[in-house]
Amino acid sequence: MKIAILGYGVVGSGAYEILKKSGYDVKKVLDIRPHSELGNVLTANYDDILNDKEIGVVAEAIGGLEPAHTFVVKALKAGKHVVSSNKHLICEYYDELHTLAEENGVTVNFTSAVGGGIPWLYNLNRTTNGDTISKLMGIMNGTTNFILDAMISCGRDFDEVLAEAQALGYAEANPSADIDGLDVARKTAISSSIAFKTTVAEKDVDIFSLRNITKNDIDYIKDKFGKTVRYMGFGIKNDSTVSAFVEPVILPCTSLEANVNKNFNIITLFGESVGRLSFYGQGAGKYPTGHALATDVIDVVNGERHTHIYGKVFDVDNSQCERKYYVRANFLPSEYASYEKVGSSYYIITNKMKVSEMHLLAKSILESDPLAFFAGFEE
């Protein structure tokens, strides 16, 4: 079976090199930019791939929704397997792509869409074969972990570290998708869809941005509780619903998560039989993510086929999940168990409250204090 790669950017070129070195036949690479090293493997015309009967698997590494979506749909309809590293695409069209794959007797693999080089989604799916997942959680975004790690270990401020992350290429010029949580929300939605055999949409995931965290928050959490902060996504199975949310989290310093440094990721599942399983590695980068994309392609070439459940089997309901929260604001909000005033800031600990209520409360707090911050206690 021959291979086509769509997009010769960071991930696409990484996967190309890895597949070539491992002896796999990449017949075509689609890119509109010139790449003389690719010779006649390069094409700017997708029909060259679509109409080539020898090409059995299309690896999409363009990113974004269009033209990736159009290309992938055409590939599936043409009976070609699809592998993708595109979390935005997979999250947005989870049902459509799986329906098309099933109708056309092919597979859609997308391990590299979450966790970069970490075979997280692959193993999450494999674990569900003989186990029931009760919860997943993870540091799924390298940019925000790089920022937090630098703030915590060097006592630096958010904006200063963000600028450095941008200079190093860890953060985009427009960093909003990373620091405001949309990237983690998509990864949480995709992971929850696989874990709980349903479809969780991006819009169903409650998100609180990391943007407002300050040195003072980190110091207060350290001094008061001896704990630290990470930015994480959560998917939790309730009796008849699913919870899915993204927020800053307060953790013991001896937790695995607290010791995940720089731009590394760690993602964890809790299975009824297998217990806790965690997967740690590079959440991004040319060769790590390229490796994950290439390995999914190799699975397809080797004859592995995967099925995923799709359709909205469970509603998302974040009122089914409770925890205590730390809140910092310049006034005293309606919900609190205890508080302390330092300077003009109120440092508040809530009673156990519903995740959905906290995210709603945060919206109203931000209207009065746009710099307010909260984080949930993870036990």
Add this chain to the structure above:
Amino acid sequence: MKIAILGYGVVGSGAYEILKKSGYDVKKVLDIRPHSELGNVLTANYDDILNDKEIGVVAEAIGGLEPAHTFVVKALKAGKHVVSSNKHLICEYYDELHTLAEENGVTVNFTSAVGGGIPWLYNLNRTTNGDTISKLMGIMNGTTNFILDAMISCGRDFDEVLAEAQALGYAEANPSADIDGLDVARKTAISSSIAFKTTVAEKDVDIFSLRNITKNDIDYIKDKFGKTVRYMGFGIKNDSTVSAFVEPVILPCTSLEANVNKNFNIITLFGESVGRLSFYGQGAGKYPTGHALATDVIDVVNGERHTHIYGKVFDVDNSQCERKYYVRANFLPSEYASYEKVGSSYYIITNKMKVSEMHLLAKSILESDPLAFFAGFEE
């Protein structure tokens, strides 16, 4: 395809329950003990399984070399796939079992033989499809990690914690295979065989026991270097050889390994493309290990086939790998860079030296001081 399980002990019964609950057809369970709940699924006669054409996969969870070896060889020769959780068997007969599997067109899977519930070997093998592994390392034994964690966090002594681990069922009545490193050596040999596409034998792995570690060692390492200790196996690819050894290791307190507590395991690979990947979970137990065994069985039923390289492609040579060592003895040995005498003990730091030399030196030191201890610095 129908399934047989050999041995209805801790792991076998765990896998049985998991496979039944997931809707797979376990037709026979071999055990010589009575288990009325199994009804006519139970047999004490292996021929009932061997001669049953419907049974396509045999899951061996007897443990030890015999009769497991005889049963597994017969299954392979009868064209049945074999899944095993038996590290002793897989390590001892790595070449024979893979040769027989290849000759008979079947698969041997043994994810559950290393790391209990952690899909380590499965992912290690999958990673080699598109990547070259340069190194592996891991906390692969729950008993020794439980002992170290309790010694470190509660300032207790080895013998006292070992007795508790035995009472809790974490350690065997005869704990030698765990605390003297044979268990980790077998897991290191199997992991290295897969990672480096060769055969590493148990006897090729240099081992230093954890038995002699004291509270004083832990305190000295903490006070002097701000570091901590774990007991780990290592497999390293050199230019034209492989290194494989088991020893106590000195690590930063902020490393992932240093934060692996109780009887949990973590195992790590370093791939040229993918970088560092770590896998964390329960290294033993009825349901975790049963899940790993069951998942390997499900892969076979789903048509997944795995090939492993066998034959001794690379020699094991521990002189190709160097590190600094901490040594504690009641006299000053021949090799040291610096030392300090506290009471009657010499606390010694060596220059960088070959792993093979340190293990040889340790043998001669133990002749004079049977309570001496060493640990390698992992950077």
